[in-house]
Amino acid sequence: MSPLAQLLEAALFSACRPLTAEELATLDSDASPADVRVALEQLREHYDFNQHGVELVEMAGGYQILTRPIHAAAIERAQFTVRAPKLTAATLETLSVIAYRQPVGRLEIEEIRGVSAGGVLRSLQERGLIEVVGRSEALGRPLLYGTTALFLELLGLRDLADLPKAEELTIALQPHPATTDGSDDAAAYVEAES
């Protein structure tokens, strides 16, 4: 590994959140953004090629060293750390609406889900998964919500573009939805024909 890759490894090891390429570039004033990307790639290959127990994961616009999923069960059994609790159906549905419709107000969320959303919105905001991103021009200027970097971190997404595209979803909003090619993840749990 190059000295820069070693430096990046040390920085990523010391941090407990994803670090962006820009943040990492501040470690070495001589390093260009391109150098940092090359070094990150080197570090990723180093972990993969030597079959390390950790890997370099790109998410929430940054990079973080994470343990490999294969070791999760053993680590949890030994109670060295705990898995994040599962999200409830209401939480996931609300996050889905916000992720795709942001900036979106409470009324629209409730209209789509068919249930009142005040409590869920509050708890999502407290957990830092969503934030107020502005106010609508509509009557009463209601608050508009959007997802945060922590939301991406929680789901291990690089950015919002990682979310399935509308055309990748099985159920599209067209009256005659096109059949899917079945290659995407979403198709795996939907029975093709009843």
Added chain:
Amino acid sequence: MTAIEPITAPEVAAPVLATGSGFVVELEAFSGPLDLLLHLLREEQLEIADIPIARIADQFLQAVHELGLNQAADYLDMASRLVRLKVQMLLPRNAEEDGWEDPRAELVRRLLEYQQIREVAVWLGRAAERRAEQFARGYLPPAPALPPPPLTLNLLDLLSAIDRVIASIPSPVLHRVVARPLDVESATRRIEHLLADLEEIRWQDALGSGATIVDVLSTLLALLELAKRGSLRLLQPTPFSPMVIARESPRTAA
């Protein structure tokens, strides 16, 4: 593909729904009225695009009937919509009429939209589960100290605790203080008396025989006081030699 897809969020238990004699609905199993509606349609293997409103509305009302009223506000809202749709569908209409719009269109749109959100929600749930399999190095703050448990005791416990506290107090060390006033006056008189006869005396003479510590102190103070007044002189011819107490010369001369 407009048939109802069986979408099951992983954390949602299969709803207990006994068809036939009526519904037994576990409210927690549904995340809302749209979810319940989709479930009913799925059970009956019905198509969203062509919902038999009358049947579904009845089934929905039956299901809502099983729910607690305080939890059912969102469900009642949907129920009222369904009933209205049912009525609208019953209204006679001219098949050739061009202006007729299917009153179910809005509901169909909502159901499709909701289904899409459900699909995304499942996708998000899986992403979160995959992410949870990977641990980051991170600082876990220590668990906050629990507040002390509420105090519960009876009178007996309290009294025995008081006894223990009292027993642990060390018994005070008492000193008897006896007043032994210094008698500087008589020491002064004794020295003056001695010096009246003798030119000079020794410390031992001034002290007298059988002197206690109080006498020593009294004599010392008397000597110092007399020396200050100029009634006598304290001399020590050589270092560490016995002190000589001499009558003040000027007075002798006088």
